[in-house]
Amino acid sequence: MAFGKGHHLHLVDGSAFIFRAYHALPPLTRKSDGLPVGAVSGFVNMLWKMIQDNKGPDAPTHAAVVFDKGSITFRNHLYDQYKANRDEMPEELRPQIPLTREATRAFNIACLEEEGFEADDIIATLACRAREAGGRVTIISSDKDLMQLVGGGVEMFDAMKNVRIDREGVEAKFGVGPERVVDVQALAGDSVDNVPGAPGIGIKTAALLINEFGDLETLLERAEDVPQPKRRQTLIEHAEQIRLSKKLVQLDCDMELSYDLDSLEVVEPVADDLLAFLTAMEFRTIVRRVSDELGKEAPAIPEEAPETVEPEAQADFPETYEWVRDEAALEAWIAKAHARGYVAVDTETTALNEMQALLVGVSLAVAPGEACYVPLAHKTNPEADLFATDALAEGQIPMARALELLKPLLEDPSVLKIGQNIKYDAKILARNGIDIAPVDDTMLLSYAMHAGLHGHGMDVLSERYLGHVPIPIKSLIGTGKSQITFDGVAVDKAVNYAAEDADITIRLWQAFKPQLHRARVTTVYETLERPLIPVLARMEMAGIEVDRETLSRMSGAFAQKMAGLEEEIRELAGEDFKVGSPKQLGEILFDKLGLPGGKKGKTGAYGTGADILEDLATEHELPGRVLDWRQVSKLKSTYTDALQEKIDPATGRVHTSYSIAGANTGRLASTDPNLQNIPVRTEEGRRIREAFVAPAGRTLVSLDYSQIELRILAHIAGIEELKQAFREGQDIHALTASEMFGVPMEEMTPEIRRQAKAINFGVIYGISGFGLARNLRIPREEAQGFIDRYFERFPGIKGYMDDTIRFAKDRGHVETLFGRKINTPEINAKGPGAGFARRAAINAPIQGTAADVIRRAMIRMEAATASLPATMLLQVHDELIFEVDEGSEDALIAVAREVMEGAAMPAVDLSVPLEVDAGQGRSWAEAH
DNA sequence: GTACTCACG
DNA sequence: GACGTACGTGAGTACG
Numbered sequence: 027m028a029f030g031k032g033h034h035l036h037l038v039d040g041s042a043f044i045f046r047a048y049h050a051l052p053p054l055t056r057k058s059d060g061l062p063v064g065a066v067s068g069f070v071n072m073l074w075k076m077i078q079d080n081k082g083p084d085a086p087t088h089a090a091v092v093f094d095k096g097s098i099t100f101r102n103h104l105y106d107q108y109k110a111n112r113d114e115m116p117e118e119l120r121p122q123i124p125l126t127r128e129a130t131r132a133f134n135i136a137c138l139e140e141e142g143f144e145a146d147d148i149i150a151t152l153a154c155r156a157r158e159a160g161g162r163v164t165i166i167s168s169d170k171d172l173m174q175l176v177g178g179g180v181e182m183f184d185a186m187k188n189v190r191i192d193r194e195g196v197e198a199k200f201g202v203g204p205e206r207v208v209d210v211q212a213l214a215g216d217s218v219d220n221v222p223g224a225p226g227i228g229i230k231t232a233a234l235l236i237n238e239f240g241d242l243e244t245l246l247e248r249a250e251d252v253p254q255p256k257r258r259q260t261l262i263e264h265a266e267q268i269r270l271s272k273k274l275v276q277l278d279c280d281m282e283l284s285y286d287l288d289s290l291e292v293v294e295p296v297a298d299d300l301l302a303f304l305t306a307m308e309f310r311t312i313v314r315r316v317s318d319e320l321g322k323e324a325p326a327i328p329e330e331a332p333e334t335v336e337p338e339a340q341a342d343f344p345e346t347y348e349w350v351r352d353e354a355a356l357e358a359w360i361a362k363a364h365a366r367g368y369v370a371v372d373t374e375t376t377a378l379n380e381m382q383a384l385l386v387g388v389s390l391a392v393a394p395g396e397a398c399y400v401p402l403a404h405k406t407n408p409e410a411d412l413f414a415t416d417a418l419a420e421g422q423i424p425m426a427r428a429l430e431l432l433k434p435l436l437e438d439p440s441v442l443k444i445g446q447n448i449k450y451d452a453k454i455l456a457r458n459g460i461d462i463a464p465v466d467d468t469m470l471l472s473y474a475m476h477a478g479l480h481g482h483g484m485d486v487l488s489e490r491y492l493g494h495v496p497i498p499i500k501s502l503i504g505t506g507k508s509q510i511t512f513d514g515v516a517v518d519k520a521v522n523y524a525a526e527d528a529d530i531t532i533r534l535w536q537a538f539k540p541q542l543h544r545a546r547v548t549t550v551y552e553t554l555e556r557p558l559i560p561v562l563a564r565m566e567m568a569g570i571e572v573d574r575e576t577l578s579r580m581s582g583a584f585a586q587k588m589a590g591l592e593e594e595i596r597e598l599a600g601e602d603f604k605v606g607s608p609k610q611l612g613e614i615l616f617d618k619l620g621l622p623g624g625k626k627g628k629t630g631a632y633g634t635g636a637d638i639l640e641d642l643a644t645e646h647e648l649p650g651r652v653l654d655w656r657q658v659s660k661l662k663s664t665y666t667d668a669l670q671e672k673i674d675p676a677t678g679r680v681h682t683s684y685s686i687a688g689a690n691t692g693r694l695a696s697t698d699p700n701l702q703n704i705p706v707r708t709e710e711g712r713r714i715r716e717a718f719v720a721p722a723g724r725t726l727v728s729l730d731y732s733q734i735e736l737r738i739l740a741h742i743a744g745i746e747e748l749k750q751a752f753r754e755g756q757d758i759h760a761l762t763a764s765e766m767f768g769v770p771m772e773e774m775t776p777e778i779r780r781q782a783k784a785i786n787f788g789v790i791y792g793i794s795g796f797g798l799a800r801n802l803r804i805p806r807e808e809a810q811g812f813i814d815r816y817f818e819r820f821p822g823i824k825g826y827m828d829d830t831i832r833f834a835k836d837r838g839h840v841e842t843l844f845g846r847k848i849n850t851p852e853i854n855a856k857g858p859g860a861g862f863a864r865r866a867a868i869n870a871p872i873q874g875t876a877a878d879v880i881r882r883a884m885i886r887m888e889a890a891t892a893s894l895p896a897t898m899l900l901q902v903h904d905e906l907i908f909e910v911d912e913g914s915e916d917a918l919i920a921v922a923r924e925v926m927e928g929a930a931m932p933a934v935d936l937s938v939p940l941e942v943d944a945g946q947g948r949s950w951a952e953a954h
Numbered sequence: 955g956t957a958c959t960c961a962c963g
Numbered sequence: 964g965a966c967g968t969a970c971g972t973g974a975g976t977a978c979g
Contacts, residue, residue: 045964112964169964186966218964607977608958635959660960663975689971693963700973703962711961735963788969797969861968869970873963877971903963903971 029088029287031160036086037149038076039167040093040137043069044126046186048119049857056308062118066125067309073133074312076166076185078319086164088156088290091130092148095139099147101274108274110220125307132303134295136285143281146171150277153180156287164190170199171219174207174277188625201233209242212272221271224264226256235261242272297322343494347525348398349517351421356400356428360435362392368442369435370397370532371462373451374524376511379698380453381567381674381681385425386513387520388432391528394536399521399528402428403513419517429458436462444468446484446531449559449686453567465559468531471538473687474551478839478849482687488530491537496530497523550846553933554878555686557885561898562684562694564888569679570701570899570907570950576717577666584662591655598648605655608634614648621645637800661705665714672699684901691870692846692877693903702902706954718950725915727896727946728953729922730905733758734876735790737938742843742871743826744937752938759783765819766812785816789823790872792865827868834867842874843934844882879940880904883929890925894918907950919944 029035047068054064073091080086101108115123130137138148146169153163153175161179165172168184173196176182182191189195196204200211213232215223227235235252239245245252246268249261261268297320304313305325317324350356363369370391375383386404391397404419423431436443436455443462445451447469452462472482480486488496502515502523512520542548596602599618603610612632615621621642625632636656642649672680680699688695696702704718705711720726736758740748751761760774763782769775781802788798795810802809817824834840834850841847848870852863880901887898887906895911896918906926910918923942930936947953 039964042964046966049965050967604977606975609977631957633958656960660975664961664973668975688973691971693971695972696962697973700962703960703973705961707962730963791970792968794968796967801969858967865969866971873971876963905963 029156029159029161029290033087033156033159033161034084035152035156035161035163035287035290036076036080036089037152037163037165038073038089038091038135039145039149039165039169039172040069040091040126040130041145042167042169043072043091043185044119044123047072048122062122063125063307063309065119065122066129066307067312069126070129070304070307070309070312072185073129073135074316077133086292088161088287089292090136090138090152090290092145092152093127093137093139094145095141095143099142099144100278101144104273105222105270107220107222112220128303129307132295132300134293134299136290138285140281140283143278147278147281148283150175150279151281151283152287152290154279156180159287161287171211171216171275171277173199174204174211174275176204188630200229202236206236206241208272208276209236209245211275212242212268215271216275219274221274222264222267223271224260224268226260231257242268295320301325342395343526343529344395345522347521347529349421349521350398350400350423353423353427353431355398356423356431359390359392359398359400360431362396363390363435363441364438366392367440368392368444368466368535370444370528370535371436371448371451372445372524372527372531373454374399374512374520375454376513380450380457380683381569381677383454384513385454385458386511387524388428389524389528391525391532394533395529397525397529397532399524400428400432401517401520404515404517404520405513407516421517429460433460436460439464442466444531444535446487446527446534447687449563452559452563456563456567463560465556466535466539467556467559468534468538469687470555470559471535471542471551474547474555475538475541475545475847476849477687477692477847478690479851484527484530484534487534492530492533494530497526499523545847547845547847550844553885554692554844554846554881558686558881561884561888562686565898565900566681566683568897568899568909569674569677569681570909571678571719571721572669572673572680573717573719574670574673577670577714580714580717581662581666581670584658584666587658588655588662591651591658595648595651595655598646598651605652606659608632611652615642615646619646619648621649657708657710661711661714665705665711666717669699669714669717682900689877690848691874692842692848692881693873694877694901696902701900704950712951715951715954716949719948720909723912724909725912725946725948726950726953727908727910727915727918727922727944728905728950729908729919729926729942729944730902730954731876731880731926732941732943734879734904734940735872736786737936737940738843738875738879739790739823739826739872741937742875743820743822745820745822747820749938755941759786762786762816766815781812785812788813789816790869792827792868794861794865830868830871831864834863840867840870842871842878843930844875844878846874846878848874876904879929880906880926882933883926886925886929887922890921891918894921905954907953915946919946 044065048065050068054067055061056063127137140148149165149172153165156163157178157180163180165175165182166185167182168186172182176191176196177193184191193203196207200207202210210229210232213224213227214229215221235245236242239248246261246265249258252258252261300316301313301322304316305327308327310327314324350359372389373385374387375385377383385402387399387401389397389399401422402425404422406417406419435441437460442464444466448465448467455462469482472487480490485496488494502519503510503512542551592605595605599614603614605611609631611634616623616632623638623642636653639649639653669680674681682696682701683698684694684696686694705714737752740752751758759782760771760779763769763774763778764771766782767778769778784798784801793813795806795813798813799806799809830840834853839847839849850863850867852859853867855863884901894917895914897909898906899909900907908918923944926942927940945953
């Protein structure tokens, strides 16, 4: 039966698909030979998704994927500048073009292209013919040039946004119906395609004119009647150029084609052909998906070749290591360590939490391959121990005696102890009466040199720098419910695992230590990383008192409030659902209640973030209630409930753990629990800080840097006005507002100041019009206007940004004022990642310098406050929290403030003063 | 295990 | 030819 009524033709804009896939995906290559295949992969995935999404009653009966062919088309003969400003096709994309044709054929879909024509013309011709035959057409593309085809059974579908575009969609975009789209385009022109149009006339004005005069020809003939003199003159002067533009944007609906619509009938792919293509491309995931769908067994793809490692780095690791069974053997190892002057140390324990973990054994390494394990608290094999006596396994030195032997070595100032994350071991040992010193830490060596390149855990480092995959801990203790603690591991197995860790550590140290100087980060490591280890270890062990009663009471109140809100939400929704499920909430909001808003993300789930719900709150009551519920739920689950669990039964306090090498910029990260994100911004949340208290006779003191990042920005970028303002103690946001908007300081309003404040923060983050617009909830153009004016007013800031990007592109890293290097491997990448990398590069020196400053303060703080009855407990990026005996608060504040304000000196003499605000009280809520 | 959401500076 | 974007974190919950 010939194509006609009841038939449905799908036309895919293949070239658009390819470009989109190319830019959306990282540069993927085929494992076996390095052929770039990222765009092919994305293209195939999009095709597959399209096929899966279009099953059912509305499935296409006919389909084709249409491509551009050649870069010279008939339009270039009309106008030689057509698409002249288009970039060359990227090098990696070129070889992928023929593969996308192959992919299309592998799916058994018609693959159309015509020399001298654009894909759009083929699409236009086929769409017109299908319409004339009485069938329906869906054009899968978001290209506005195709919108002229919509109507009379022809629609478009934007596969990226998942929206259909019909007549109304076209009118929304162009202000006119599809049949007048070319007229509007002819007037407005198109900078992307280099269609000239009429200068000074954009889509809005064009639509206005066309709607008033009916069509383009009438408009041009009656141009004299246009009331506005500027427009009138433009239309008269550029009439020919406008007519030419119309020819350029008008699609050719009447191409001669060697095939007819019937030849485009949908046929099922031949499973073997399709899988053969996908297998040859080595697309593992999609091969699996397609095989599942087609009920075929997935063909094998050869496993990728192992990463090549420098031969000399492929060190030989022993199969087994020495099990130290008695005192004599241990003494021999201790002697070796003394003789060397350094030793790698690693402790094995029963838990990751250093405050609760019990020591199970110690491993030592003095040279690559020369390592041992000293088991101390392994239990007998439970299978052999029928009576579960918890007896100790044989071949272990008594704990107390072993520690007695180890203590002099580990505390010997002439022997360097090397660890991987040695803060952990230091805390374990401290709880066993040993103050390990001096130390080196391979994790921190790596962090100083490689921040931004990769993580700094032992597994990553070993694989990357030694070409060796360590024995996974899971192979010994298992996972999930059946996981055991290390003291339950059989000693012979534990020996090989534990000694290997020490072996790896000493090899990493030998690899890293000589590089430190070459990388010019010796000072960073020695003044900002290593000295922080004992400081943080003590802070973590000190912990902070948290009042369980307060939290428990709050939990109860929150539970009641949540129940009430759930009831209200249920009534507003008209049904019961899990408020905590974004998926269910999205369905209620958008499907059931029909509120405006769209899908997003790879999963196709509706977004229900706070910003979206806030926008919806004007439409319906439910979103506001959900926001309230979310806030309370967060406070309860993350804080009032979870924090109670974290109170150490032995100390009655909460002990966080800081990771020194967690954040790329030099900031610390706090985990288990995270005490750097205790609520403060809302009144209800802030009350959680009431549970953080000082014990009887003590007071909590909090000191925080005022505007430290802006001050550092003012210094680095050398902005005299800002520096002056900081010196005079002015309100910096008000000053910015005054400079930008020309409002005298006396007439400043909170609203204008708020906007300036947002801009100041935006600058630190590597500002974008989009981001500022979203933050301030203003149109993007307006936000961009603010930014332009800001850069105009403070050209030094723009200069700093450009210089920083330049530096990063040339050197592959950026630096803080103290020499910390943050690598920026993505800075020369293309695609959306580039913007990310640029903003991160702008932010890193500012955030990183501030992090360095407070690190220096912390390192000096202990000596400065040694004579005071005070303990440093917490760090929250720009804030330090202390506990001090009542009566000594002011003395502490004076000393600590001096240390903090002078922390940059003498290494860096900032041209702006650092200022520190202080507070004190019974609780953190009062002190802050 | 991943995605989403939300707490902090 | 088009996307998606403020910087840096950690943790709890839902869901496949």
